[in-house]
Amino acid sequence: MARWAPGASDRLQRAAMELFAEDGYEATTVAGIAGRAGVTERTFFRHFADKREVLFAGGEQLEAAFVGAIADAPGGTSMAGLLAAALDAGGRVLQDGRGRDFSRMRNGIITANEQLRERELLKLAKLSHAVTAALVARGVPQVTASLAGELGVLVFKTAFARWIAPGETRDLLELQREGLAAISDLTRAETV
Amino acid sequence: MARWAPGASDRLQRAAMELFAEDGYEATTVAGIAGRAGVTERTFFRHFADKREVLFAGGEQLEAAFVGAIADAPGGTSMAGLLAAALDAGGRVLQDGRGRDFSRMRNGIITANEQLRERELLKLAKLSHAVTAALVARGVPQVTASLAGELGVLVFKTAFARWIAPGETRDLLELQREGLAAISDLTRAETV
Structure with missing residues (x-):
């Protein structure tokens, strides 16, 4: 199993992967990812340009x-x-x-x-x-x-x-x- | 130089390539290709499904x-x-x-x-x-x-x-x- 450091970037990545798997990539929103990770959307955008970049970072x-x-x-x-x-x-x-x-x-x-x-x-x-x-x-x-x-x-x-x-x-x-x-x-x- | 047989398929292919080069792929129409080749649109569609297929046939x-x-x-x-x-x-x-x-x-x-x-x-x-x-x-x-x-x-x-x-x-x-x-x-x- 991959281990996840406590940083916001890792939490966002994990949250995004969970949501992509559960709801599909198209249906997942940045707001949803941020919510699942327990951070604001603004924090998301400090780490990733958009939801696609979570996969390609x-x-x-x-x-x-x-x-x-x-x-x-x-x-x-x-x-x-x-x-x-x-x-x-x-x-x-x-x-x-x-x-x-x-x-x-x-x-x-x-x-x-x-x-x-x-x-x-x-x-x-x-x-x-x-x-x-x-x-x-x-x-x-x-x-x-x-x-x-x-x-x-x-x-x-x-x-x-x-x-x-x-x-x-x-x-x-x-x-x-x-x-x-x-x-x-x-x-x-x-x-x- | 490629030589072109007199068949409609070859004439259509040549006409399409000329128009793609002159006007761009997007601007070229099936009607234009058929016109340049001296055949009807119906003849075009007997040989190719669409203009894209002229390139991939x-x-x-x-x-x-x-x-x-x-x-x-x-x-x-x-x-x-x-x-x-x-x-x-x-x-x-x-x-x-x-x-x-x-x-x-x-x-x-x-x-x-x-x-x-x-x-x-x-x-x-x-x-x-x-x-x-x-x-x-x-x-x-x-x-x-x-x-x-x-x-x-x-x-x-x-x-x-x-x-x-x-x-x-x-x-x-x-x-x-x-x-x-x-x-x-x-x-x-x-x-x-």
Whole structure:
């Protein structure tokens, strides 16, 4: 179970998730969220621009983890090493931060709403571009960096989908590493 | 330059592309397209459900090429071989069918419109699922097949973006093969 710090931001997030799950995303209002969290609407707007941002706050932290791992890797780290480091750092943000139960609940809400699905896709595209830019900053050629950015997000999102699947117990980092290894295998001509 | 057969469907497609480029997608009407092509609106609707479908007709052919290449590959073909065969077959549909100029023009229209971009993303997701299903039908485990489906679309879309870039002269099949090889390289730990 995710643990909730006593801060207003966390209380608001928990209240919003409960209401989204109970009443649906569309029917939930900022007033309702603030009421459930025991704060004023003004307090809500000090933490989030709107109810949608309750779901997408944290995306910057994920992106910063990916980008930071690439920037901070020792010189001479292989491309595979850079990708693995970025995925480990990003995976840790979700696994040790929000946690699996929160991620699962959030995913259910997003999947049920077309606009939220679209925003999620845009966030993933942004993450891919950020990874690409971080690689280019290390001197990786644009074409390779762009492919690696797309590949990193592909590994992340497929591992994430497995991680939140019902009954899955392996951790996100393990699933990401398995995905990266599987792609390495399945692009080798000698593999059957 | 793409060549246009004298059939009403091709004339309608050409007329629509011209009007989308001249007046914008939003401002173009079915009546205008039919008029430019010298046919009635009724004829338009015998070929396309609406003006949007003028842009997306042909997607089924692309998907069929991907899926057919996987289904028809000899037993024992490696995963890399199946992916390469699917990409070659799909790439050929665009390269020898619509051609680069048409694809470039179409892409410009789609990129400028949010709803069209979204539909294009959904089409790519559908293509990924179709590739996955074709691999599962050959006995590939679901997790591997799903990753391969995503990977195939990733290679396709990144090669496609390079193919239609200004000044690019290499063919789509070559760019796809290069992308597949690059992914193989950049997931190997020993690569710098």
